[in-house]
Amino acid sequence: MRRPTLTGGSEKGPQTGRYDGRFALFLIAPAFFFYTVFLILPLFGTVVIGFTDWTGISFSTLRFTGLENFIQMAGDEFFWGAFRNSFLFVACCLLFQVGVALLFAVILESGPRYARLFRSIFFVPFVISLVVIGILFNFLLDPTIGIVDILLRAVGLDGPKFGWLGTTTLNVFVVIAVHIWRNFGFTMFLLIAGLQAIPRELQESARLDGATAWQLTTRITIPLLREVLVVASVITSIDAMRVFDLVYTLTGGGPFHSSETVVTYIYQLGLGGARTQHGYATAIALVLVLVIIGMSVLQFTLARAGRGAVSN
Amino acid sequence: MVFRELSLPVRLLFYLFLAVAAVSILYPLTWMSYTSLKTNEEVMFSPFGLPTRISFENIAEAWQTGNFARLYANSILIAVVSVIGIISISTTAAYGLARYHFSANRALFLYFLVGMAVPTQALMVPSFKLMAILDSWANALHLPIPLLNSPLPVILTYMSWSSLAIIFIRAYFISIPPELEDAARVDGARELQILRLVMVPLAMPAIATMTIFYFVFFWNDFLWPLIYLHKHTLRTIPLGIMHFEGKYVSLWSLQVAALSLAAWPPILIYILFHRRIQRGLTEGALKF
Numbered sequence: 001m002r003r004p005t006l007t008g009g010s011e012k013g014p015q016t017g018r019y020d021g022r023f024a025l026f027l028i029a030p031a032f033f034f035y036t037v038f039l040i041l042p043l044f045g046t047v048v049i050g051f052t053d054w055t056g057i058s059f060s061t062l063r064f065t066g067l068e069n070f071i072q073m074a075g076d077e078f079f080w081g082a083f084r085n086s087f088l089f090v091a092c093c094l095l096f097q098v099g100v101a102l103l104f105a106v107i108l109e110s111g112p113r114y115a116r117l118f119r120s121i122f123f124v125p126f127v128i129s130l131v132v133i134g135i136l137f138n139f140l141l142d143p144t145i146g147i148v149d150i151l152l153r154a155v156g157l158d159g160p161k162f163g164w165l166g167t168t169t170l171n172v173f174v175v176i177a178v179h180i181w182r183n184f185g186f187t188m189f190l191l192i193a194g195l196q197a198i199p200r201e202l203q204e205s206a207r208l209d210g211a212t213a214w215q216l217t218t219r220i221t222i223p224l225l226r227e228v229l230v231v232a233s234v235i236t237s238i239d240a241m242r243v244f245d246l247v248y249t250l251t252g253g254g255p256f257h258s259s260e261t262v263v264t265y266i267y268q269l270g271l272g273g274a275r276t277q278h279g280y281a282t283a284i285a286l287v288l289v290l291v292i293i294g295m296s297v298l299q300f301t302l303a304r305a306g307r308g309a310v311s312n
Numbered sequence: 313m314v315f316r317e318l319s320l321p322v323r324l325l326f327y328l329f330l331a332v333a334a335v336s337i338l339y340p341l342t343w344m345s346y347t348s349l350k351t352n353e354e355v356m357f358s359p360f361g362l363p364t365r366i367s368f369e370n371i372a373e374a375w376q377t378g379n380f381a382r383l384y385a386n387s388i389l390i391a392v393v394s395v396i397g398i399i400s401i402s403t404t405a406a407y408g409l410a411r412y413h414f415s416a417n418r419a420l421f422l423y424f425l426v427g428m429a430v431p432t433q434a435l436m437v438p439s440f441k442l443m444a445i446l447d448s449w450a451n452a453l454h455l456p457i458p459l460l461n462s463p464l465p466v467i468l469t470y471m472s473w474s475s476l477a478i479i480f481i482r483a484y485f486i487s488i489p490p491e492l493e494d495a496a497r498v499d500g501a502r503e504l505q506i507l508r509l510v511m512v513p514l515a516m517p518a519i520a521t522m523t524i525f526y527f528v529f530f531w532n533d534f535l536w537p538l539i540y541l542h543k544h545t546l547r548t549i550p551l552g553i554m555h556f557e558g559k560y561v562s563l564w565s566l567q568v569a570a571l572s573l574a575a576w577p578p579i580l581i582y583i584l585f586h587r588r589i590q591r592g593l594t595e596g597a598l599k600f
Contacts, residue, residue, distance in 0.1 A: 021414030023503060028420060031405035031474045038439065038472035039427055045438030057444045104333065107326045110315040120586050121334045124341070127582045127589065129532040131550035132575045135557050136340055139564065145359055147343070181336065189594045203313075213313040213322075221313070228598075235597055242431045245534045249554065263433045263535075270437040271539055278437050285434040292431045 043289075050283035055276060069283035078257045079284060082265040085172050086241055089179070089261060090295075093240040097180045098233055101187035106217055108188075109195045119192070122185030130182065134249025137178050141165060165251050168258035175250050175259055179243060187232050194228025195221065230303035234296050241292055262288050341575070348374075348569035355565040370569035377560075378570050382545065383552040384577075390463050390537075390548060391530040394470035399523055402477035403515070407507050409478065410485035411493070421482075427475030433535060439469060440539055465540040470530055476596065477522045484518035485511060524592030531578070549574050 050069060054062050073079050104122065108115045125133060140146050141164040149159035160167040164174045198221065206220055222229075244263040247253060253260035253268060260268070262284065270281030315323065347355060348370055350363040374380070409421055447459035459465055488511065496510045512519065534550040541547055547555065556570045582589055 020412060024408040024412030024414050024417070027404040027408030031401040031478060032420070034401065034468065034471040035424065035427060035474050038442070038468050039430065039432070039435070042435040042438040042442055043430055045442065046435060049438055049441070057441055057448060103329070106313065107315075107330065110313040112315045112323070112326060112330070118330050118334060120590070121337055123586070123590055124337060124579065124582065126593070127528060127578050128575050129534070129550045129553070129578075131534050131553050132571050135553065135567070136344055136571055139568065140340055140343075145564070147360060150360070186593065189590055190598060193594055193598060207314075213318055216313050231598060238431070242433050244433060245550075248534070266434070267436065267535070271440060278441065282437045285437065288434045289431060293429050296429065
């Protein structure tokens, strides 16, 4: 049986099968219904509502305001702050989450003792709810009862005065660190899957030719891993771009919006706050959709360009 | 690279990395677990020491005051109904797309592909409005469909995320040789029987992968319950934990016990089925 790929190895659709179109539509109809009504319709709604100042649910109050929401965005320092934090998230996760995952994937695949056990341990946080993790780290990072500050005090140092999460310049990085702590095991598993797909013979022959471990890793393993690395990077950055649960439970976006990310800001403006601004929140969501689509297109294009350069 | 051929300092350094990472993960979870087994006095006097005697008083109290029986029932209801729903509709749709020639086949496939690129969180405001509008219509028509203040809006939202399952299962169906179906057809099986008795069992690996993937996702999801489940009787576990923390700020031994109650069942299931869960989540994501 062929290993399934995205399109089943056939861009043209079914190579075999029947021609009873009506029966096929009957099979597809339920999924089509839920997908269209509850995903495509809201997506369409995002594009429309983003250009209005609509707050209610009655269509009679729907009023188009042109580019007003987007002009408001340009002058909204919290919007820029939220985007800056989200991009910081993406950059740090690409660098450290993918970096740490790659390091551990390569180490564990080379066959140290207890490799399976380490692998399984690293994956544990990924199955736990982010809310539980957020609250747990609230305890560990608490300035008075948290283990981190207690250990620091034991060696004569002091944690930040208002706690790791109460310091406006530091809190984003702390949230990012917890996010990476939770997700690197998952990224590592993606890369391990990629490493296992590399034929052993390539490494064997290079090893017999006298290549060092470092050369083997940087010249053979990582170049051959490039496609999976790109997929892992895309998943990592999209995940980081839409982070919500951890920020909500660790800092709530504060103090004073300093750790707000795009999705927490959309929630805050659109549904969470006292005075909701549906139109404005949706306009920001529209920007988020475009940014995320742009990011994945960019990463896949770069990967394709990279592949071209190598094969030439 | 072969580990045992590396020089001793390098090997030791690598073991150090692995050990530090493992401790950083195990310590918080261990601390959480044993703290919830301590008495309140012990938590106050030695917050980081091991319990001298195991006490279930905080666990029991957290279960009671946090209404965990209710939280678990709600989480199980939402996750199970959504997973069964989405896997059923995606499997039939995937079969239709994989095996039937009709003019709209390719267009429909591309249509479902759009959902892979959409960050669902970005749709929160229009989704909420849509549910509110549908709810007001249902009220006006006196239909007994509660689209707010019930688990239904969360389940409906989850069931719209079918793109991944359709694409994943469709690809697997295409990889199955068509002779098997033809044989069943010669034996007189009807189309739906072929799907149910021949194709679904054959595609079980893909269906199981998607089931695990979506279940973990729905179980841990926080945003959509937060948006729709305002009544405390409807809360899922992540939402319940969040509110528990706000309510018992000073009683942190009780809060830690509540965290254990939320974290341990998934961890135990992971310990039992770790290979299957690891594969399910990884394969699902790699099908990007």
